[in-house]
Amino acid sequence: MANHDALPLVILTEQFASLPGIGMKSAARLAYHVMSMSTEDVETFAQALLNAKKTVHFCRCCENLTDQELCPICDDLTRDRSVICVVETPKDISAFERTGEYRGVYHVLHGLISPLKGVMPDDLRIRSLVRRVQNGGVDEVIMATNPTVEGDATAAYISQLIKPLGVKVTRLAFGLPVGGTLEFADEVTLYKALENRNDM
Amino acid sequence: MANHDALPLVILTEQFASLPGIGMKSAARLAYHVMSMSTEDVETFAQALLNAKKTVHFCRCCENLTDQELCPICDDLTRDRSVICVVETPKDISAFERTGEYRGVYHVLHGLISPLKGVMPDDLRIRSLVRRVQNGGVDEVIMATNPTVEGDATAAYISQLIKPLGVKVTRLAFGLPVGGTLEFADEVTLYKALENRNDM
Numbered sequence: 001m002a003n004h005d006a007l008p009l010v011i012l013t014e015q016f017a018s019l020p021g022i023g024m025k026s027a028a029r030l031a032y033h034v035m036s037m038s039t040e041d042v043e044t045f046a047q048a049l050l051n052a053k054k055t056v057h058f059c060r061c062c063e064n065l066t067d068q069e070l071c072p073i074c075d076d077l078t079r080d081r082s083v084i085c086v087v088e089t090p091k092d093i094s095a096f097e098r099t100g101e102y103r104g105v106y107h108v109l110h111g112l113i114s115p116l117k118g119v120m121p122d123d124l125r126i127r128s129l130v131r132r133v134q135n136g137g138v139d140e141v142i143m144a145t146n147p148t149v150e151g152d153a154t155a156a157y158i159s160q161l162i163k164p165l166g167v168k169v170t171r172l173a174f175g176l177p178v179g180g181t182l183e184f185a186d187e188v189t190l191y192k193a194l195e196n197r198n199d200m
Numbered sequence: 201m202a203n204h205d206a207l208p209l210v211i212l213t214e215q216f217a218s219l220p221g222i223g224m225k226s227a228a229r230l231a232y233h234v235m236s237m238s239t240e241d242v243e244t245f246a247q248a249l250l251n252a253k254k255t256v257h258f259c260r261c262c263e264n265l266t267d268q269e270l271c272p273i274c275d276d277l278t279r280d281r282s283v284i285c286v287v288e289t290p291k292d293i294s295a296f297e298r299t300g301e302y303r304g305v306y307h308v309l310h311g312l313i314s315p316l317k318g319v320m321p322d323d324l325r326i327r328s329l330v331r332r333v334q335n336g337g338v339d340e341v342i343m344a345t346n347p348t349v350e351g352d353a354t355a356a357y358i359s360q361l362i363k364p365l366g367v368k369v370t371r372l373a374f375g376l377p378v379g380g381t382l383e384f385a386d387e388v389t390l391y392k393a394l395e396n397r398n399d400m
Contacts, residue, residue: 005294006265007267011248015249020229026221031252032291039254045215046246049245051212052235053235053239056208065232091228
């Protein structure tokens with residue numbers, strides 16, 4: 001937006017541009033779009049922002065986002081509390097839930113250990129995970145962080161903390177993606193697929 | 201977002217997804233991002249939305265968006281009021297202002313005539329343009345709508361209204377984009393470039 005634009009529009013554009021994945025051009029387009037919305041719709045949008053921020057907080061048990069004391073998964077008595085799947089973000093829970101196969105519970109770290117970005121273990125929700133395991137009833141902790149340097153390091157760090165408590169710690173399998181072809185697999189994935197080969 | 205997500209988050213995601221160019225996945229990412237913002241930042245964002253919608257309206261003269269009675273361009277006494285550049289949206293004004301060459305004023309139609317989409321001439325800001333021309337002092341009206349079927353039709357329609365008032369009506373030149381190559385020009389553009397060729 002240039003200096004001939006109305007100041008409130010410039011401010012709104014900057015707000016949109018501060019969101020991840022939205023550049024200045026998209027932000028300007030969104031700001032203009034808001035101008036074409038009805039006053040009622042804009043108020044609904046603003047209220048949705050404030051309301052989500054005000055009422056959504058962390059689940060007392062698994063640190064997932066919820067507007068209740070416990071998230072729906074921790075509150076679901078049919079879920080298997082003896083298996084905890086540890087993920088980086090609440091989004092990852094959605095990915096697992098879409099498979100429809102996992103019946104255990106989750107724990108959200110809200111980040112990965114990354115000394116370069118200044119994220120240390122104490123910045124993550126690791127202590128509440130250790131406490132959950134210490135409270136007993138847990139047989140297995142599945143480390144489901146991304147297969148990246150940071151994801152692997154975080155998984156290794158947490159594994160070291162939890163294994164002494166006598167609980168099985170596992171890591172998601174790495175290998176060829178289903179439907180993928182050898183031709184397009186990168187070397188590391190192919191090596192992992194070879195290393196972790198199974199009997200037929 | 202799935203049904204295990206907190207309702208206020210689902211509502212916020214739907215709000216983001218209703219904006220142009222934002223799909224459900226991006227909307228979910230933005231909603232999660234809002235959760236990681238400080239309460240103060242979320243309040244600033246919501247306030248920017250409400251404030252822009254409340255204070256920004258149409259310029260009394262040219263229908264551009266402004267929070268004053270007149271937009272900065274109509275309010276600028278150094279601009280040449282004898283030339284009016286007619287554009288589809290306020291965004292188009294930014295494009296012309298970036299060239300730094302145009303010193304006339306503008307008129308924003310807020311759309312193009314499109315019977316298929318149910319947009320008729322009365323839905324656009326055409327009457328206020330005719331009134332401006334009738335008030336006198338205008339020598340030229342430049343039709344700067346996009347070179348599309350709807351843009352051409354709108355330009356032709358407005359031209360028919362304004363020409364009888366004794367004012368020169370012009371259309372933006374069509375031709376090869378500067379820096380473009382013949383190889384990649386489409387047939388219609390090349391034909392227009394040939395038809396409108398200039399003496400050297």
